[in-house]
Amino acid sequence: MSDKNNIFKPAKNIWNKGMNRLGKFSKTDAGESILSSILAIIAGVMFGFLLMLIFVPSDAFGGLWIIISGAFQKGNESFGNFLMYAAPIIVTGLSVGFAFKTGLFNIGATGQFTVGAFAAVFVGVRWTFLPDGMHWMVAVLAAIFAGAVWGLIPGLLKAFFNVHEVVSTIMLNYTAMYLVILGVKTYVYNSLYSESASVVSEAVIPKMGLNLIFPDSSINGGFFLAVLAVIVIYIVLKKTTFGYQLKAVGYNKDAAKYAGVNEKISTVYSMTIAGALSGLAGAIVFLTKAGAHISTTYSLMSQGFDGIAVALLGLSHPLGILASGLFFGYIKNSGFYLQSLSFSKEVIGIIVATIIYFSALSMLFRNLVKKIFAKHVEDVKGDDQ
Amino acid sequence: MEYVIEMLNITKDFPGIRANDNVTLQVKKGEIHALLGENGAGKSTLMSILFGLYQPNDGMIKVRGEEVQIRNPNDANDLHIGMVHQHFKLVHNFTVAENIVLGKEDVKNGFLKMDKAIERIKNLSEQYNFNIDPNAIISDITVGMQQRVEILKMLYRDAEIMIFDEPTAVLTPQEIEELMKIMKAMAKEGKSIILITHKLKEIKAVADRCSVLRKGKYIGTVNVNETTVEQMAEMMVGRKVLFNVVKGEIELGDSVLKVEDLNMHNKDGKQVLKDVSFEVKAGEILCVAGIEGNGQTHLVEAITGLNPHYTGKIYIHNKEITHENIRQRTLSGMGHIPEDRHKHGLVLDYTLAENMILQSYFDKEFQNYGFLKFDAISEHTNDLIQRFDIRSGRGEKTVARSMSGGNQQKAIVAREFDRNPDLMIAVQPTRGLDVGAIEYIHKQLVGLRDQNKAILLISLELDEVMSVSDRIVVMYEGELVANVYPENVTENELGLYMSGSKRGEV
Structure with missing residues (x-):
């Protein structure tokens, strides 16, 4: 008996030390957020595994492995694709998170994304008169502009007519969808596939060297644009008087007003910037060679809604959103490779969605983190005595 | 004379403050008893104890001579104690009758039976001259009428003891006059009324006796018709x-x-x-x-x-x-120390340093081309912390929400005074x-x-x-x-x- 204890003692010590350190980490604000998010993700993956066990028991373990190792399944191709999937949802997540930090709930990321996508495709297909090097940039700017306008509208409605942004953005999602389908059919239609025509190759966002790292993947510079957006929003929120004002309005409208901040204009700015970000995401998805086309079926695009979950999981912090957006991209990419097993496409969709939305419940895990580590810190103390 | 309500030696502590300190209140049957005191004197706390919203730390409550425990408003209801709160508790898109029966509905086979209730409400309304339509929607009627609905709610539940918490605060002078008539009529019917107020004129007009609280302490009880308004004011305000x-x-x-x-x-x-x-x-x-x-x-x-x-x-x-x-x-x-420090004075989720520049973040001193100068902000904050003795757990990095009320106020005072x-x-x-x-x-x-x-x-x-x-x-x-x-x-x-x-x- 005593021998056995001795064998395990070193391992137990290491475990305790590790948990103790995590316990201390969990005491800090950032630590608590990060640990609870990770816990939520683990729970989500486990739940996904449970679903696989129910649907196709024999493939469940293989499926779990694919989900975990998804981005490394096919070397540089799968890793590049993972980043490609992540890029737009990082940006829509940023859009929702930014609005949230400034006290607004932007459910309209989807609509802003859609109009952004259309603007990008329109410029990408029709404005061939643009010089080669500039074409994609103009297309991206057009998408940002269109998204900004689509954010400006609910911003103005909220600021000056007290229309709640949740209501107006939801309605604008549908308006955007119908308008864009009409626009696609009128200006950039490929009637053979009932979708938008392909953008010319000059309008595709350049690879910016990513093709050297991921030669087999269709990833392009959109990922860099996403990271750039994260950095810009981080700086705006953390370092500038502008961000200081917007956050003050978000945290406490009355105090901001007291400080002489024009909270109405502030609301308009916030929604416009949020819209611009979602518009950018639209450009990132559709200015690719990979054959992304705007479909003319009457359904809302999912990237905008993913943004809500990304922002929630990332706790609206730009860096958190970058991390959670990468996670979403990872899971979506893994879902793609699940097709190699006998899961039907719908089941994969359900599994991916389950993991994602389960993960967004990180707030639920906050108290759990506190409990687990509080207990453990005590245990270690007990050992020391 | 027998007392219908006796609150004897009641003490109630809240964190950091003793809201009621050995307070005694005795109310006779059929009288209008005023409870007088300045803001924060402990009137509302005392009444909340009687209505079961708070439990006293010490003391005894007797209703009709018997000692009782009032653990929640339902207990109070069972003892026929009713309360009209300062802020009405009505469902705005319900009718008058629906609001009155809420929680005490007649039900038959799972369906609401309103006929009897409406009949009874009509009778009560006539008896006291309320002049109220049981089928009117709450949001369509005046504040004065809404208050009558609250009173009807108590009458419908056969309340014998009625507490009015500053009932005139929201009323027009005419509505106040009518309310007083109603209160007098109810007292005549044998109901006992406790009127919480700090308006001496109203006490003089309607109350029989008046108990005075000051800073949580019981000062005394007087007969209103033997006491001048000046004397009551002195009791309320206290020494020099x-x-x-x-x-x-x-x-x-x-x-x-x-x-x-x-x-x-x-x-x-x-x-x-x-x-x-x-x-x-x-x-x-x-x-x-x-x-x-x-x-x-x-x-x-x-x-x-x-x-x-x-x-x-x-x-x-x-x-x-x-x-x-x-x-x-x-x-x-213009400097402004606002009335509500949480609503206007501070952004509670900002740090102390961030709050210290709330009125001047746009000043050249704290920003350069739109970028905040964190060193200058931090220096400024530490200077104010020193000069104004603001105490907090983590200095300038303390989140304002976690500071004590007094130090939050000091922070606001420091910020506003420093702008000179x-x-x-x-x-x-x-x-x-x-x-x-x-x-x-x-x-x-x-x-x-x-x-x-x-x-x-x-x-x-x-x-x-x-x-x-x-x-x-x-x-x-x-x-x-x-x-x-x-x-x-x-x-x-x-x-x-x-x-x-x-x-x-x-």
Whole structure:
């Protein structure tokens, strides 16, 4: 008996030390957020595994492995694709998170994304008169502009007519969808596939060297644009008087007003910037060679809604959103490779969605983190005595 | 004579404050018993204990001679105790009858049976002349009518003991008169009524006896018809000034703030400011005294620009600022210690440092091309922490929410004083603070005045009004009803002005 204890003692010590350190980490604000998010993700993956066990028991373990190792399944191709999937949802997540930090709930990321996508495709297909090097940039700017306008509208409605942004953005999602389908059919239609025509190759966002790292993947510079957006929003929120004002309005409208901040204009700015970000995401998805086309079926695009979950999981912090957006991209990419097993496409969709939305419940895990580590810190103390 | 309610030696502690200290209240059957006291004297706490919302730490409650435990409002209901809260608890899209039966509905096979209820409500309404339609929707009827619905709710539940928490605060004078008639009629029917108020005029008009609380302590009970309004005011306000503020003589300078004919209406169309005109000069502390809710908040909102929906004119240093926005007013030399430090004074989720630049983050001192200068902000904050003795767990990095109320207030005071404004508007700057902090803030105010600045102090505390101010104007129902000097006026007299019992020259 005593021998056995001795064998395990070193391992137990290491475990305790590790948990103790995590316990201390969990005491800090950032630590608590990060640990609870990770816990939520683990729970989500486990739940996904449970679903696989129910649907196709024999493939469940293989499926779990694919989900975990998804981005490394096919070397540089799968890793590049993972980043490609992540890029737009990082940006829509940023859009929702930014609005949230400034006290607004932007459910309209989807609509802003859609109009952004259309603007990008329109410029990408029709404005061939643009010089080669500039074409994609103009297309991206057009998408940002269109998204900004689509954010400006609910911003103005909220600021000056007290229309709640949740209501107006939801309605604008549908308006955007119908308008864009009409626009696609009128200006950039490929009637053979009932979708938008392909953008010319000059309008595709350049690879910016990513093709050297991921030669087999269709990833392009959109990922860099996403990271750039994260950095810009981080700086705006953390370092500038502008961000200081917007956050003050978000945290406490009355105090901001007291400080002489024009909270109405502030609301308009916030929604416009949020819209611009979602518009950018639209450009990132559709200015690719990979054959992304705007479909003319009457359904809302999912990237905008993913943004809500990304922002929630990332706790609206730009860096958190970058991390959670990468996670979403990872899971979506893994879902793609699940097709190699006998899961039907719908089941994969359900599994991916389950993991994602389960993960967004990180707030639920906050108290759990506190409990687990509080207990453990005590245990270690007990050992020391 | 038998008492229907006896609350004996009740003590109730809240964190950091003793709200009721050995309080005794005895109410006879069929009487209207007033409970009088200043804000924070412990009236509402005592009534909440009787209604089962709080449990006392010590003391005994007897109802009809028997000792009882009132653990929640349902217990109170069973003892036939009812309460009309200051803020009505009605479902706005329900009808009068639906609101009255809510929680006590007649049900048959899972369906509501309203006929009987409506019949009974009609009878009760006739009996007391309520003149109310059981089928009207709450949101369509006046505030006065809504209050009658609350009263009907109690009658419908056969309440014998009725508590009214400041029932006249929201009513027009005519509605007040009718309410008093109703209360008298109910007392005649044998109901016992406890009326919480700090309006002496109303007590004189309607109550039989009056118990007085001051700072949580029981002062005494008097028969209203044997006691003058002045005597009751003295009981309420208590002894003379607690501590004297040392103040030298100072020569008044030029006009700093001038207000002319301010008028304002609230959302319900009630006039909340009525032709308010006054002036504050350099080196003067002008105090606006009055009971809460008589228009002081609106006056401040108008002057600071928080609510621009007013008519009249406002000048600073004889320059008109009537149409300027909040920021412009701040920059023209206005400091503002707001009434509600959580709502207006601080962004609670910002750190102390971030809160310290709330009024000046756009200043060259703290930003460069739109980028915040964190070193300068941190230095500034640490300087203020030192000078104003602001205590917090993590210094400048402390999140404002986690600071104590007193230190939050000190932070606001530090921020506003440091900007060295020509006009300081201090709204209840000592609300909820301990004696030491109060003294400190008073000293700061006087210090500012001695630097030839103008101070507009809004206060509900008579002690503060008498000791700090150079001149006092009294507000009553949105009007200035007196303009007096503290050396020529007694607290009792002020109390009469504040409760509307007396009017002076303005």
